[in-house]
Amino acid sequence: SQQGEEDPQALSIQEGENATMNCSYKTSINNLQWYRQNSGRGLVHLILIRSNEREKHSGRLRVTLDTSKKSSSLLITASRAADTASYFCATDGDSSYKLIFGSGTRLLVRP
Amino acid sequence: SQTIHQWPATLVQPVGSPLSLECTVEGTSNPNLYWYRQAAGRGLQLLFYSVGIGQISSEVPQNLSASRPQDRQFILSSKKLLLSDSGFYLCAWSVPLPGTGMNTEAFFGQGTRLTVV
Numbered sequence: 001s002q003q004g005e006e007d008p009q010a011l012s013i014q015e016g017e018n019a020t021m022n023c024s025y026k027t028s029i030n031n032l033q034w035y036r037q038n039s040g041r042g043l044v045h046l047i048l049i050r051s052n053e054r055e056k057h058s059g060r061l062r063v064t065l066d067t068s069k070k071s072s073s074l075l076i077t078a079s080r081a082a083d084t085a086s087y088f089c090a091t092d093g094d095s096s097y098k099l100i101f102g103s104g105t106r107l108l109v110r111p
Numbered sequence: 112s113q114t115i116h117q118w119p120a121t122l123v124q125p126v127g128s129p130l131s132l133e134c135t136v137e138g139t140s141n142p143n144l145y146w147y148r149q150a151a152g153r154g155l156q157l158l159f160y161s162v163g164i165g166q167i168s169s170e171v172p173q174n175l176s177a178s179r180p181q182d183r184q185f186i187l188s189s190k191k192l193l194l195s196d197s198g199f200y201l202c203a204w205s206v207p208l209p210g211t212g213m214n215t216e217a218f219f220g221q222g223t224r225l226t227v228v
Contacts, residue, residue, distance in 0.1 A: 030213045042201055042219030043155075088154060096213050097143055097162050098170075099205065103154035 006089060006105040014110050019076040021105040023089030024069075032065055033090045034074050037104070043088065046074075079109045114138060117202045117220030124227055130175075130189040132223050134202030137183065142204040144185040145217065146177055149199040161185060162207075197227045 007022045025032070031050045035043040049056045049065045049072070056063045062075040076083055086104045093100045117134045124130060136142055143162050147155040157170045159177035167177050174193060178186045185202060205217040 030211075033214075033216060035217075040199075040222075040224075042221045043203075043217075045216035045218070048216055090217075092214050096207065096211070097160060097168075098157065099143075099145060099160075099203070099214055099217055100157055101147070101155040106152075 006087070006102045008105060009103070010106045010108070012108040012110065013079055015079060015081055017079055019079050019083070019107055019109070021074045021087050021107070023072045023074070023102055025072075025089070025091050025102075026070065027091075027093055029067070029091045029093070030096055031092065032063075032072050033099075034061075034063060034072075035088045035090060035101075037086045037088065039085075046087075076107075079107075081109050081111045083107060084109045115202065115204055115218055115220045117223060119223060120221065121224045122226070124192050124225065126194055126227055127191050130187070130192050130196070130225070132187040132200055132202075132225075134185045134187075134220055135183055136185075136204045139183070139204070139206055141182060142206050143214065144179060145203040145205075146185065146187050147201040147203065149201060149222075151199075155201065159187070192227045194227050197225055199224050 005024050013019050031048055033048045034046045037043045047058045047063050049063050060077045065072045086106050088101045088104045090099050090101045092098050114137045145160045146158045149155050161167050161179045164179055176188050200223045202220040203217045205214050
């Protein structure tokens, strides 16, 4: 079963705008990760945030984590057409060894 | 450097035929290994994961099975494919943090697009 659910399912923005995607999960976690998938390809890891962290930055990416609400957000600033992809959150669910993905947000950045 | 090989890239198989998808990892030892399936436009469904040779955990009961005959080899199999087995299959690996068992980032293969006809 899905551990994380992303919101919105699809997002269309203009190049240069910021994109915010949200993820909610059900069980306690050790960490939460965000991945990107270009159409028909494998996933690429973007960022990992631990359960004791509240915010993390990597380049144009900013991730927040609220364990009390069991939610996370991914912000992509100054988006580019090349950011067009699907974005997934993933958690370890009820086992440290698992890696369970949400349903994803499809982001379209219009030039 | 670490790499992951997954093949074939595409596969068309008739209903009732067997399946064997192989995934191998290079450049790391004792990784956690994963098989996922992704339906078109959907998220990833965890099928199997393995924390060591011969250790397989199944997440979804179905007509698929997995095996890990060597440390860096993970095989997904079926004796008789169903139409519903069509999808995009992804293999991934990660190395847990020493002493904690917690997952770190996962690295994915390029996937196998399986069409059962």
